[in-house]
Amino acid sequence: MKTLLFPLKATLGVALICSIGIFLTSAGTVDPQPELPVGAKAPLADQMMMNVNGTQMSLNTAVGPNGLLVVFSCNTCPFVIGNGEKSDGWEGRYNETAIFAKENGVSMVLVNSNEAKRDNHDSMEAMKEHAKENNYGMPYLLDAEHQLADAFGALKTPHVYLFDADMTLVYRGSLDDNVNDASAVKEHYVKDAITAVVNGKPCTVPETKAIGCSIKRVSK
Numbered sequence: 001m002k003t004l005l006f007p008l009k010a011t012l013g014v015a016l017i018c019s020i021g022i023f024l025t026s027a028g029t030v031d032p033q034p035e036l037p038v039g040a041k042a043p044l045a046d047q048m049m050m051n052v053n054g055t056q057m058s059l060n061t062a063v064g065p066n067g068l069l070v071v072f073s074c075n076t077c078p079f080v081i082g083n084g085e086k087s088d089g090w091e092g093r094y095n096e097t098a099i100f101a102k103e104n105g106v107s108m109v110l111v112n113s114n115e116a117k118r119d120n121h122d123s124m125e126a127m128k129e130h131a132k133e134n135n136y137g138m139p140y141l142l143d144a145e146h147q148l149a150d151a152f153g154a155l156k157t158p159h160v161y162l163f164d165a166d167m168t169l170v171y172r173g174s175l176d177d178n179v180n181d182a183s184a185v186k187e188h189y190v191k192d193a194i195t196a197v198v199n200g201k202p203c204t205v206p207e208t209k210a211i212g213c214s215i216k217r218v219s220k
Helices: 008-025 091-103 124-133 144-152 189-198
Strands: 049-051 067-073 106-112 140-142 159-164 169-173
Touching (some): 049 144, 067 091, 067 189, 091 189, 106 189, 124 140, 159 189, 169 189
Parallel strands (some): 067 106, 106 140
Antiparallel strands (some): 049 140, 067 159, 159 169
16 A cells, blocks of 8 residues: 655645644544445445535535536635645645546545534535635535545545446545645546546555645534
8 A cells, every 4th residue: 555755845734734723623523434445335425515605415426427526625724725835735626536537537526524613614505616716627515514524535635536337446645746836746646536437447546645734524
């Protein structure tokens, strides 16, 4: 299994920002289920979630002919949106990933599970604004009470899960191997996994470590 290596200085910088966010929202948090194993079926695949365009959809209604890419994301994490000159963040690669996925018969959705931030930065209104500002080319869904994240065992933003046409998990982890610099990416984990799925082959790298801020959960 491969893991991701990032420049230490930049990674520590964004990690510090995330740690502050964890401290401010950690009270009353709950633990998710163990992370969904490769080979498992997508849980809660029929559960409807609100999209930023006002419609509702489930994972089963979103899946393409060759599969579905689910990315747990948010509006503020520096691993998503970047950190000035220190890090690009992964969000700038979302649209190109969605285009590549669609060309290969795979749909892509973003899921916001940050329930502890619903009163401000991760409210539906904030999600709508964020999606518009970043010209999202894919659905951006609100995971009420982080139910989907809990069922997946998702821990980070971003945290990526790729399912095949039968909604069986074939890859989980990070988008690629360099959050800081898109031009320096050497391992395109998701694109390689999609290519393998389309060609009916197993993923060479089915798991990588998810790098990002914690999903902000609340007690139930």
